[in-house]
Amino acid sequence: MTADGSAVALGPENWGPGSTPDPLSGKHGLVGAQVSRLDGPLKVRGAARFAAEVPMEGMVYAALVYSTIAKGRIATLDTSAAQDAPGVVLVMTHENAPRLNPAPTFLAAAKGGAGDNLPVMQDDRIYWNGQPIAVVLAETHEQAGHAASLLRATYAPEDAVTSWHEATARGTEQGSFAGSPLGLQIGDAEAALAAAPYKIDATYHSPRHNHNAIELHAATLAWDGDELILHDTTQGVQHTAFTLAEVFGVREDQVHVSSPYVGGGFGGKGMWQHHILAAAAARLAGRPVRIMLSREGVYRVIGGRSATEQRLAIGAQADGRFDALIHTGTAIKTAHNFLPEPFIFPTMCLYGAGSITLDVQVAEMDMLANTFMRAPGEAVGTFALESAIDELAGQLGLDPVELRIRNEPESDPTSGKPFSERHLVEAYRTGAEWFGWDQRNPRPRARREGEWLVGLGTATATYPYHRMPGGAARITLSQNGHARVEIAAHEMGMGTATAQSQVAAERLGLPLDQVTFAYGESSFPGAVLAGGSQQTASIGSSVIAAQRELVGELLKLAGDDSPLAGLGPDDVGAVDGGLAGLADGGGWESYTEILGRAGLDEVSAEASAPPPVEAENWSMHSYGALFCEVRVSAVTGEIRVSRFLGSFDCGRIINGKTAASQFRGGIIMGLGLALMEETLFDERTGRVMNPSLADYHVPVHLDVPEIDVMWTDIPDPHAPMGARGIGEIGITGVGAAVANAVYNATGTRVRDLPITLDKLL
Amino acid sequence: MTISINGSAEEPPDDPRVSLLDYLREHLGLPGTKKGCDQGACGACTVLADGERILSCLALAVQYDGRSITTIEGLATNGSLHPLQRAFIEDDGFQCGYCTPGQICSAVGMADEVQRGVPSHVTADLSAETIELSHDELRERMSGNLCRCGAHNGIVAAITQTYARPAPTEGAAR
Numbered sequence: 038m039t040a041d042g043s044a045v046a047l048g049p050e051n052w053g054p055g056s057t058p059d060p061l062s063g064k065h066g067l068v069g070a071q072v073s074r075l076d077g078p079l080k081v082r083g084a085a086r087f088a089a090e091v092p093m094e095g096m097v098y099a100a101l102v103y104s105t106i107a108k109g110r111i112a113t114l115d116t117s118a119a120q121d122a123p124g125v126v127l128v129m130t131h132e133n134a135p136r137l138n139p140a141p142t143f144l145a146a147a148k149g150g151a152g153d154n155l156p157v158m159q160d161d162r163i164y165w166n167g168q169p170i171a172v173v174l175a176e177t178h179e180q181a182g183h184a185a186s187l188l189r190a191t192y193a194p195e196d197a198v199t200s201w202h203e204a205t206a207r208g209t210e211q212g213s214f215a216g217s218p219l220g221l222q223i224g225d226a227e228a229a230l231a232a233a234p235y236k237i238d239a240t241y242h243s244p245r246h247n248h249n250a251i252e253l254h255a256a257t258l259a260w261d262g263d264e265l266i267l268h269d270t271t272q273g274v275q276h277t278a279f280t281l282a283e284v285f286g287v288r289e290d291q292v293h294v295s296s297p298y299v300g301g302g303f304g305g306k307g308m309w310q311h312h313i314l315a316a317a318a319a320r321l322a323g324r325p326v327r328i329m330l331s332r333e334g335v336y337r338v339i340g341g342r343s344a345t346e347q348r349l350a351i352g353a354q355a356d357g358r359f360d361a362l363i364h365t366g367t368a369i370k371t372a373h374n375f376l377p378e379p380f381i382f383p384t385m386c387l388y389g390a391g392s393i394t395l396d397v398q399v400a401e402m403d404m405l406a407n408t409f410m411r412a413p414g415e416a417v418g419t420f421a422l423e424s425a426i427d428e429l430a431g432q433l434g435l436d437p438v439e440l441r442i443r444n445e446p447e448s449d450p451t452s453g454k455p456f457s458e459r460h461l462v463e464a465y466r467t468g469a470e471w472f473g474w475d476q477r478n479p480r481p482r483a484r485r486e487g488e489w490l491v492g493l494g495t496a497t498a499t500y501p502y503h504r505m506p507g508g509a510a511r512i513t514l515s516q517n518g519h520a521r522v523e524i525a526a527h528e529m530g531m532g533t534a535t536a537q538s539q540v541a542a543e544r545l546g547l548p549l550d551q552v553t554f555a556y557g558e559s560s561f562p563g564a565v566l567a568g569g570s571q572q573t574a575s576i577g578s579s580v581i582a583a584q585r586e587l588v589g590e591l592l593k594l595a596g597d598d599s600p601l602a603g604l605g606p607d608d609v610g611a612v613d614g615g616l617a618g619l620a621d622g623g624g625w626e627s628y629t630e631i632l633g634r635a636g637l638d639e640v641s642a643e644a645s646a647p648p649p650v651e652a653e654n655w656s657m658h659s660y661g662a663l664f665c666e667v668r669v670s671a672v673t674g675e676i677r678v679s680r681f682l683g684s685f686d687c688g689r690i691i692n693g694k695t696a697a698s699q700f701r702g703g704i705i706m707g708l709g710l711a712l713m714e715e716t717l718f719d720e721r722t723g724r725v726m727n728p729s730l731a732d733y734h735v736p737v738h739l740d741v742p743e744i745d746v747m748w749t750d751i752p753d754p755h756a757p758m759g760a761r762g763i764g765e766i767g768i769t770g771v772g773a774a775v776a777n778a779v780y781n782a783t784g785t786r787v788r789d790l791p792i793t794l795d796k797l798l
Numbered sequence: 799m800t801i802s803i804n805g806s807a808e809e810p811p812d813d814p815r816v817s818l819l820d821y822l823r824e825h826l827g828l829p830g831t832k833k834g835c836d837q838g839a840c841g842a843c844t845v846l847a848d849g850e851r852i853l854s855c856l857a858l859a860v861q862y863d864g865r866s867i868t869t870i871e872g873l874a875t876n877g878s879l880h881p882l883q884r885a886f887i888e889d890d891g892f893q894c895g896y897c898t899p900g901q902i903c904s905a906v907g908m909a910d911e912v913q914r915g916v917p918s919h920v921t922a923d924l925s926a927e928t929i930e931l932s933h934d935e936l937r938e939r940m941s942g943n944l945c946r947c948g949a950h951n952g953i954v955a956a957i958t959q960t961y962a963r964p965a966p967t968e969g970a971a972r
Contacts, residue, residue: 073887073888073890074887074890074892076895077886077887077892078879078887079895080892080895080898081870081879081883081884081886081887081892081895081898081899081902082830082870082871082873082874082879082883083828083829083830083831083832083869083870083871083898083899084830084871085895086829087829087832087896089823089829089833090823090829092827177813177816177824178820178824179813179815179816179820183815248946249946250894250896250946251832251834251840251842251894251896251897251944252832252834252894252896253833253834253835298894298895299894300832300894300895300896300897301893301894301896301946301947302894303946329833331836332834332835332836332837332839529893529894530892530893530894530895530947531893532893694890695890695893697890698890698893698947698948698949698952699893701948701949701950701951702893702947702948702949703948704948705948705950706946706948729835729837729839730834730835730837730839730840730944731835731837731838731839735944735946736948736950737941737942737944738936738937738938738940738943738950738953738954739920739934739937739938739941740941741937741948741951743951744951767948
């Protein structure tokens with residue numbers, strides 16, 4: 038039964054102008070409840086089966102060998118010792134690998150999943166330092182690893198571009214993102230900057246990052262004729278199925294991708310060469326294959342976030358109003374992928390200004406293709422933007438919260454669209470009060486406790502609402518009153534399965550335990566990427582569409598003898614395990630009775646979500662106000678984050694428990710970005726130098742304070758459930774909040790991530 | 799020669815190169831113990847050897863002949879979850895669930911170390927008879943178990959709820 042007992046009308050048929058909000062967005066029952074994760078009992082017992090844990094009869098183990106040059110050709114490749122090693126089943130190199138079609142690349146094709154468009158082991162060419170040059174299959178993991186160590190390769194190296202200086206010196210061009218140029222001009226921002234009485238004009242750097250999901254990339258797979266069965270850990274089951282089908286020249290429905298559990302993704306669990314290599318080797322050997330990359334292998338084969346150099350300039354009047362806002366700079370990518378780090382994104386929506394110039398220039402390097410990592414663009418773009426605002430506030434003698442409020446735009450500052458909902462100022466006010474922001478001394482280095490300098494900082498978080506095309510869902514309702522929702526979506530810890538079970542139960546008028554939310558199978562409807570913080574909206578709109586179909590079918594089945602006779606889908610709502618007329622005195626009939634009278638065990642309906650037109654009509658973004666307290670040792674420069682608060686405005690929150698974890702998780706990854714994370718790239722050789730969790734530092738328990746999170750919970754009328762998505766916003770703004778607190782504590786402004794102690798001494 | 803795994807006597811592997819981690823996952827069909835780095839940096843593979851927490855990726859299975867290993871699969875008794883497992887669910891001490899078995903096994907071993915008075919890097923009085931499992935003691939002692947989803951607050955809450963008397967949390971800076 039729904040909590041307040043009233044019937045829930047069906048969700049809207051479309052999301053364009055004139056559409057009505059989702060009735061669930063204002064409903065307080067299961068939606069909004071703090072439900073513990075439904076997969077919790079499995080996960081705490083270690084009983085959730087991840088990709089490398091699915092048994093297969095006759096399976097062999099794969100090990101990879103990686104190139105040690107950045108560009109050139111393989112001159113010789115001696116595989117004889119490896120071939121002769123105990124247990125070896127196959128050594129696959131470019132000389133015996135099957136011929137493969139090019140892989141459709143992410144963002145270059147609708148369901149493209151590959152990290153780059155390079156040929157995979159098709160010739161002797163080397164494109165990056167760490168590229169796989171051989172796959173060894175053996176009966177055991179130990180045998181495969183040993184045999185791989187016996188391969189001997191020599192190379193004919195060619196000149197490679199592996200330094201920032203050389204790459205940018207060769208010329209840059211404006212980047213584009215999904216077909217749109219990464220740049221715009223409103224007015225003459227340079228002239229306005231020159232004329233402004235107050236200004237900041239500084240350069241900020243962010244390094245390479247790796248996702249470092251704790252689960253290593255892995256797959257267990259087998260061919261059955263032309264059918265490929267793949268147990269994967271992926272953020273895109275449909276994208277992986279489509280891409281592998283293209284590569285191997287089979288039909289999409291012949292590739293069966295299962296990924297019920299994903300041990301962390303953050304953008305890194307896309308499709309990379311190990312998928313193709315393992316499937317090709319399995320085909321060649323005629324045996325099922327398990328591949329699990331080593332931690333070093335993840336750094337060699339799976340792309341990370343690329344480095345940026347950003348100029349951020351603001352010209353302002355004495356009252357703080359911005360006359361000029363300039364955010365430009367350079368990002369690095371390869372010639373073989375399509376993902377320049379779009380660091381200007383936060384500046385497109387956050388502040389009004391008399392003139393605005395935005396531009397992302399792209400330089401190309403011979404390296405492993407970069408990819409998206411949690412909040413691509415916003416995570417590092419907010420570091421520059423929100424640091425600069427803090428610097429300007431200091432110059433103006435204004436509180437940085439007040440400076441932000443004075444530059445709140447009436448409508449989207451670059452698109453001109455009205456905001457769907459925007460309550461950033463409210464988030465700031467409640468957050469500041471809860472945190473005790475009024476305790477901040479605006480004078481740097483003013484507060485000291487023993488050897489510790491204490492400082493407070495603030496910054497804005499933001500991430501856009503996305504709903505990608507391709508959403509679809511199937512609902513199957515059984516006569517016993519149980520509903521099964523199927524959709525090719527993903528659960529990698531976001532709480533999707535739990536939150537969407539709550540939504541489906543509330544929408545269908547069923548108790549939580551009468552709903553199964555099934556996901557993570559490429560055979561299910563929809564192509565719902567776990568990316569862009571869009572799953573909540575995509576699944577929501579797909580289930581709304583499927584429910585409309587289902588209810589139409591049920592009303593037909595109900596017939597003239599039903600209390601619902603004569604009613605259409607928009608006349609009824611779901612409640613108490615059945616449908617009820619919405620008008621006063623409208624009848625009610627249970628799903629069980631409707632199906633029973635029709636003599637059916639179950640009824641099933643499938644539908645596609647309507648096109649995502651909402652973001653074409655409104656500026657839809659989530660926002661947050663972040664507050665941070667740091668303690669910096671005046672002796673060693675050691676930085677400890679002692680308090681953190683995130684006050685968010687993301688529309689409706691569906692599950693307060695899992696949402697709080699999403700926010701905190703993003704913030705903690707942001708603490709890593711602020712203080713320690715950096716993929717060290719040898720500019721002489723193009724090789725990653727710290728490919729391990731011992732040398733690439735992520736926050737550990739002692740680095741993480743209690744993190745307070747709060748939210749406005751104001752529904753967005755143009756988003757399914759009123760929810761705008763929360764997966765990525767947590768990491769945004771954190772780098773600046775920490776940097777601003779470090780400045781307040783020490784008087785030292787660090788514009789170069791990560792903020793390590795050497796930069797404070 | 800046998801190794802006791804969750805109370806069941808098992809033959810050690812023939813190949814002496816097999817790590818205890820791979821022995822559990824690939825030979826015994828006990829994949830609850832997770833591989834996150836295979837080089838002792840992440841803690842996902844933590845199991846209990848005669849009650850003490852060890853990194854099973856840095857242990858060769860044949861070294862544990864005659865020893866008793868408890869994995870995440872062996873923590874529940876008679877089908878009933880260990881109190882710490884229940885607390886992890888209640889306090890949302892995980893997101894993806896991959897580091898979780900290691901966090902839980904590590905916390906069980908860690909609580910025993912505190913009980914025995916084993917000091918840590920943040921213990922002020924190394925000669926103290928008893929050590930209180932404070933917020934900082936707990937976080938320091940669990941810092942060998944990485945979590946990338948960022949469930950740290952929930953993990954600490956779950957361990958505190960299970961093993962520590964309620965105490966005010968001190969400042970995060972040590």
